Amino acid sequence: MAECLQLSLALCRIGFYTCFRALCCKGPPPPRPEYDVVCIGLTGAGKTSLLSRLCSELTDCIVPTTGFSIKAVPFQNAILNVKELGGADNIKKYWSRYYQGSQGVVFVLDSASSEEDLEVARAELHSALQHPQLCTLPFLILANHQDKPAARSVQEIKKYFELEPLARGKRWVLAGSTVDNMEAVKESFIQLIGLLEEKETDPARI
Structure with missing residues (x-):
């Protein structure tokens, strides 16, 4: 009987020690992967407002980006280092200088703009x-100002921009967006992260 009691106590001590190590001796969580993404779109499309809200920054005094800016946008499973390029006419011609090193693309358009601007x-x-x-990279296309x-509508944008024939074989997400519904915007970016993860694990696939 005494031997059984000693054995039981020993097993209890082992169980307690195992639980203690699991709870108190956990190392730091593994670092989240980081992806470099370029964000483009015409002036007034809403790029800066969306990115600022994703970073929990104030948007009361938003001004159009001149040149470029970089924001580290955190998500639960990844960090996107987003390089936002200004959309003015005198800046657009230099966009391609900033494409190198990009792993994904965010294109923001104003779904309520004039026919002329929508064509541009x-x-x-x-x-x-x-x-x-950029042609082999995942794209997130945001039809902004849906409010x-x-x-x-997203379907009208999809048809007008001829995305089905043009982007066939590519990895892309088209979604509506508005700064009043950031949960939906976050979900769209999470879908982009999913495409980036696929790209990382299967680089030969286009």
Whole structure:
């Protein structure tokens, strides 16, 4: 009987020690992967506002980006180092200088813009999708300002921008967005992260 009691106490001590180590001796969590992403779109599309809200920054005094800015946007499973390029006419012609090293692309368009501006955005997106440094990368296309009365629906944008034939074989996500629904915006970025993870594990696939 005494031997059984000693054995039981020994097993209890081992169990206690194992639980203690599991609870108190855990090492730091593994670092989240980081991806370098370029964000493009015309002035007024809402790039800066969306990125600032994702970083929990104040958006009361947002001004259009001149040149470029870089933000580290944290998500639960990854960090996106987003290089936002200004969308003014005198800056767009230099976009391609900043493409090198990108692992993904975010293209933001104003779904409520004029026909003229929407056509310019369409041409810029087509150019990006076919650019040698971007054409194999995952794309997140955000049809922004969905809360405005004149906004085109995601399906209208998809058809107008001819995304099905143009982006066939590529990895892309098209989603509506507005700064009033950041949970949906975050979900769209999480989908992009999923595409980036696929790209990382299967680099030969396009």
